[in-house]
Every structure is written in structure tokens, then in C-alpha cells.
Amino acid sequence: MNRRLSLYARPAVPPGADPQPDKIPGGGKPIGLYLHVPFCDGKCPYCDFYSIRATEERMEEYTNRMVEQLGYAAKRIKRPADTLYFGGGTPSLLGEKRIIRIVEAARQGFGLEHAEITVEANPGEELSGLFREIRAAGVNRLSLGLQSAEDGELRLLGRRHTAQQAARCIGAAQKAGFENLSLDLMLAIQGQTEKSLRRSVEFCARAGAQHVSAYLLQVEPGTAYYKRKETLDLPDEEKAAALYLLACKELEENGFFQYEISNFARTGFESRHNLKYWHDEEYLGLGPAAHSFLNGKRFSWGKSIGAFQRGDPPVPEGDGGGFEEFAMLALRLTEGLTDARCLERFGQPVPRRLKDAARLYERGGLTVCGADGFRFTPKGFLVSDCLTAEILYAR
Numbered sequence: 150m151n152r153r154l155s156l157y158a159r160p161a162v163p164p165g166a167d168p169q170p171d172k173i174p175g176g177g178k179p180i181g182l183y184l185h186v187p188f189c190d191g192k193c194p195y196c197d198f199y200s201i202r203a204t205e206e207r208m209e210e211y212t213n214r215m216v217e218q219l220g221y222a223a224k225r226i227k228r229p230a231d232t233l234y235f236g237g238g239t240p241s242l243l244g245e246k247r248i249i250r251i252v253e254a255a256r257q258g259f260g261l262e263h264a265e266i267t268v269e270a271n272p273g274e275e276l277s278g279l280f281r282e283i284r285a286a287g288v289n290r291l292s293l294g295l296q297s298a299e300d301g302e303l304r305l306l307g308r309r310h311t312a313q314q315a316a317r318c319i320g321a322a323q324k325a326g327f328e329n330l331s332l333d334l335m336l337a338i339q340g341q342t343e344k345s346l347r348r349s350v351e352f353c354a355r356a357g358a359q360h361v362s363a364y365l366l367q368v369e370p371g372t373a374y375y376k377r378k379e380t381l382d383l384p385d386e387e388k389a390a391a392l393y394l395l396a397c398k399e400l401e402e403n404g405f406f407q408y409e410i411s412n413f414a415r416t417g418f419e420s421r422h423n424l425k426y427w428h429d430e431e432y433l434g435l436g437p438a439a440h441s442f443l444n445g446k447r448f449s450w451g452k453s454i455g456a457f458q459r460g461d462p463p464v465p466e467g468d469g470g471g472f473e474e475f476a477m478l479a480l481r482l483t484e485g486l487t488d489a490r491c492l493e494r495f496g497q498p499v500p501r502r503l504k505d506a507a508r509l510y511e512r513g514g515l516t517v518c519g520a521d522g523f524r525f526t527p528k529g530f531l532v533s534d535c536l537t538a539e540i541l542y543a544r
């Protein structure tokens with residue numbers, strides 16, 4: 150539903166910069182599993198994720214294929230997984246029986262010992278029964294697409310739920326035993342003010358969420374929003390930046406600590422699955438439009454349910470796991486780029502050249518530098534793509 154990897158579009162990266170001795174991660178560490186469930190009951194006008202209308206027949210075929218794919222992948226990869234993430238689309242539309250079948254297939258193939266198992270859901274549905282069943286089957290984290298706690302904003306976003314329905318859905322999840330709940334919020338949407346954003350953050354805190362993902366709305370080509378972008382009354386860049394900084398501050402004040410550009414959690418509730426992406430660790434994605442990083446290679450599956458059902462092979466996307474990629478991902482985290490993680494991965498601390506370059510931005514409040522590395526501040530995150538490139542390719 151919401152996994153934007155950057156606040157603003159990533160700029161072209163100068164080629165060939167900063168070669169480092171690369172060490173591909175792995176060494177038998179458990180991988181993450183991401184399953185893309187491409188079904189929705191309508192298309193939100195801002196959404197550019199691959200999704201199609203849910204029908205019983207399609208979801209049944211998809212489930213059969215996914216169970217098969219998991220078995221096949223497990224035999225080839227022979228590695229355990231310690232996170233499983235059902236993303237979409239709207240995975241909850243599959244219903245409890247199909248979700249449990251898939252969880253069982255993943256458990257059989259990949260162990261899932263002490264795994265974080267997340268399912269995304271839309272808060273407008275009546276999901277009490279589903280929550281009870283999947284909780285009993287081992288799903289232990291839910292990610293709900295709240296987006297806003299203001300009905301007017303939800304209407305303008307084209308969402309199909311109200312704040313009251315969302316509150317009921319969260320209550321049902323808690324009653325079913327979920328103690329790890331993540332809510333998505335969207336920033337810089339039509340009609341959003343500082344006051345309304347504060348109310349949405351307070352809603353998340355009052356509702357008892359442990360995690361909040363707060364993303365700036367981007368108008369992506371191919372979406373309904375894009376087609377009528379001239380008629381949208383969206384906050385300008387300056388206002389959007391102010392809303393982002395306000396969200397960071399309000400979320401912290403409500404006990405959600407920022408650990409990534411767009412992600413905030415109560416202590417100990419950071420998403421273990423998403424941390425694998427940002428730590429540049431390995432994961433297998435299955436399903437249409439899913440991406441993978443395994444054995445030093447990146448590859449993805451076509452955005453087509455037909456290709457998935459036919460068993461078409463994934464598309465190679467080249468090598469992954471090099472220092473540049475590792476550093477870019479690390480700088481999305483509030484932990485930043487540290488000697489400890491570089492030593493563990495590359496046998497070398499953060500290059501001096503990068504530390505020196507990061508210091509140039511400290512006075513402007515964009516970075517925080519220490520002897521053992523550096524990180525971006527929320528203000529730095531707002532320009533993180535440019536800032537990352539400036540530091541990585543400084544000479």
C-alpha cells in the first residue's frame with residue numbers, strides 16, 4: 150500500500166563513484182519474505198502500485214500459485230526466513246483461509262521461527278473474524294492503511310473508509326490479540342493543515358498503535374491524480390516540507406521515535422522486515438511486481454497476474470549489495486552510516502572522505518556527525534537524495 154522509498158525522486162547517480170571492497174551479505178542469515186498480493190476493491194486515485202480488482206476465482210488461482218511458488222523457492226534457496234510480509238494491494242481481501250494456507254506453506258518451506266509476520270489491511274472492512282483466525286495462525290503484526298483520521302481528507306483521497314470505521318477496525322485487531330499495529334499516514338494531502346495533521350497523529354497514539362509510517366503524497370504518472378493534477382489543490386513544496394517536519398515532531402512527542410525517513414515506532418516495534426531492506430540484507434519477493442535481493446543479485450517479477458500464474462521467470466536487475474547501495478540505504482535510517490555496520494559488512498570503517506563531506510552540512514542542521522559515523526536530521530531527510538549524492542561523490 151505504501152512503501153515509497155524516497156521523499157522526492159532519486160536523482161541520477163554519477164556512475165563509478167567510490168569503489169569499495171564489496172562483501173555480499175548472506176552467510177546463512179535468515180532472509181525476509183515479501184509476498185505481493187495485487188487485489189483491491191477499487192483503485193485509489195493517487196496509487197501507482199500494481200493492483201487489480203479482486204474476484205474469488207483470481208484470488209483462488211493466486212493462492213494456489215503462491216503456495217506452489219513458495220515450495221519451489223524453498224527447495225532452491227534452502228535458507229530460513231525470519232520475516233514474512235503480505236503487502237499489496239489489499240492482502241486482507243484474500244480472507245483468512247487463503248492467508249493461513251500461504252502462511253503454512255511459507256512455514257513449511259522457510260521455517261519462520263520467531264518470525265515477524267505482517268499482513269496489510271484496509272481499515273474500512275469488517276475484519277474481526279479474519280483478525281482472530283490469522284492471529285491464531287501466527288500472524289503477529291498488522292499494517293492498516295489509515296492515511297488520515299479526518300473524514301474530509303479521506304474523501305478527497307478517494308479512500309473508502311471513515312475515521313470511525315478505522316477506530317473500530319483497530320479495536321477489533323486489538324481484541325483479536327494484535328499487540329503490534331502499524332498505521333499509515335499520508336502527508337501533504339489536499340486540505341491538510343497543521344491542526345488536522347496533529348489530530349491524525351493524536352488519533353494514532355490514542356488508538357494504541359505501536360508504529361506509524363508517514364509518507365508524503367507524490368503524484369505519480371499513470372494515476373488518476375496525475376491526469377487531473379492541475380485541478381488538485383495540494384500543498385506546495387514548502388508547505389509539504391513543513392508538514393513533514395511537523396509530523397516528525399508530533400510523532401516523537403506522542404512516543405513514536407523516528408528510525409527511518411518515513412517510519413516511526415515505539416521502542417522495540419521497528420519493522421523487522423523493512424529494516425532488512427534498509428540494512429541491505431537479503432529478501433525474496435514473490436508475486437506480481439515483487440522485488441528480490443538474493444545472493445548478490447537483484448531481480449523482480451513482472452507487473453502482471455497472468456505472468457505470475459504462467460510462472461514466467463523474474464527479470465534480472467543486476468548486482469546488489471555494493472558499498473554505494475549499502476550507504477544510500479543506511480542513510481535513510483536515523484542510525485545513519487556507522488563504522489560498526491561498515492566494519493561488519495566490508496571490513497572497513499566509514500571512509501574518512503565521507504565523514505569529512507558530511508561535516509560540511511552539520512552547521513546547516515542537515516547532518517549530525519560523530520567520530521564513528523554520521524546521520525541525517527529530519528531537515529536533512531527532506532533533501533536526502535541530493536544530500537546522499539553530494540556526500541557519496543564528494544572529492
Ligand code: SF4
Binds near residue numbers: 192193197
Ligand atoms: S487500497 Fe492501497 S494498494 Fe489498493 S489502490 Fe488503494 S492505495 Fe493502492
